[in-house]
Amino acid sequence: MNLHQAMEILKENGYKHTNKRQDMLTLFSNEKRYLAAKDVLEHMQSKYSGLSFDTIYRNLSVFTELGILETTELDGEKKFRFTCSTEHHHHHLICLNCGKSKHIHECPMDLFPVSKEGFKIVGHKFEVYGYCDKCDEDNKQYK
Amino acid sequence: MNLHQAMEILKENGYKHTNKRQDMLTLFSNEKRYLAAKDVLEHMQSKYSGLSFDTIYRNLSVFTELGILETTELDGEKKFRFTCSTEHHHHHLICLNCGKSKHIHECPMDLFPVSKEGFKIVGHKFEVYGYCDKCDEDNKQYK
DNA sequence: GAGTAAATCGTAATGATTCTTAATAGATGA
DNA sequence: TCATCTATTAAGAATCATTACGATTTACTC
Missing domain, CATH: 1.10.10.10 (Winged helix-like DNA-binding domain superfamily/Winged helix DNA-binding domain)
Incomplete structure (x- = not known):
């Protein structure tokens, strides 16, 4: 985009x-x-x-x-x-401080079966949180 | 618990x-x-x-x-x-209507590597959403 | 049972977001 | 180009979940 x-x-x-x-x-x-x-x-x-x-x-x-x-x-x-890609379903690794993010191409839903017994699945959320190198550095300075 | x-x-x-x-x-x-x-x-x-x-x-x-x-x-x-288990890290499949939920024992973080390059990872969220059979039935009746 | 700290009440405050109404500004066609 | 129509915006009120606060009540300790 x-x-x-x-x-x-x-x-x-x-x-x-x-x-x-x-x-x-x-x-x-x-x-x-x-x-x-x-x-x-x-x-x-x-x-x-x-x-x-x-x-x-x-x-x-x-x-x-x-x-x-x-x-x-x-x-x-x-x-x-x-939107980073209109074509591929993907997830993100997100910096909790500045919002910078990185694609995660793998989707857990493809990689292992979630037992659907008793449920009709309509969506999922997978996000990894952290601090990018820059924000991590900045944090350290205040400690 | x-x-x-x-x-x-x-x-x-x-x-x-x-x-x-x-x-x-x-x-x-x-x-x-x-x-x-x-x-x-x-x-x-x-x-x-x-x-x-x-x-x-x-x-x-x-x-x-x-x-x-x-x-x-x-x-x-x-x-x-x-809290369903104080011992094992786990995720949930959650009914968006009634909140009923089901364990997911697998954790995506264990199953595939997320490239940590440039980031310090501190957490993650993995949730699957859907409707439990009961709520799904109830929905259908209104359609 | 009295004293003290914690818990609760009642309500005000907050922060993000949505709604409402009136004014304004793009697009369209004479 | 101008008039018109409709989408867009401004301004502020309303909403929703949540937090905060001073006053009052309650649970535990001695």
Whole structure:
């Protein structure tokens, strides 16, 4: 996924082009890591002072519905990142501090059988958490 | 884990015996499934009208700290269940409707290597979601 | 049974998110 | 280009789960 593709998807689905949407997507395209709504809000407010947070939330959910962003929930808040691959099912190793993430290509569901007895399975979540080298270094300095 | 063990753990750690605590734990001991704080509150209010939800939340977090309950986060709310095994690391298959759950003994972290390059790993989450046969049946009736 | 610390009550506060209504701004077609 | 229509945004209120707090009550210790 890149910025251009994302804007195309918006257009194809009848969503209008606005500078705010483009700037939000540019942020995700540059950062390629998990961001909380408030991170996006803060970044956007540096350019658009008085920006409503409703705008951020509404657009984040539009982007997510269209598959432009993928989300996860960490510590009771939703985090969003630019979809890394539209083709392959994959999981992530996520830095709990900065949201940087790394693909995990293997999926546990493929690798071992989960007994489905008595259940109709509809989804799963596999995430590995840690600290990237940079954040780990920064942490050590405070100890 | 059973009710008696749970009460023992409380005592050993200097927590007082109260009927409310015992009743909360009795509920978990009977249900053996994931419950949201509000489920617990509702159940308890049938016996203790005017029960403060502070009491529920505070006790849930005490129980969790002591390892009596295990928790997960689903749809932005915490869910709690009686710890099923204090000995083995395990995961769950969870019914999204009623919270009923089933052990998954295998852990993906044991079964395949996650490249740790550039990251210091501190944890992981693996959960499988679905509907138990009962809830699946109930769903069908409304369609 | 009295004293003390813990537990609970009642309610206010918080933080993330969603909703509502009115104003504004892209896209479309005369 | 201008008018119009509809999507988008602003502003703030509302909601939902959760945490915090001062006052009161209760469980355990002596």
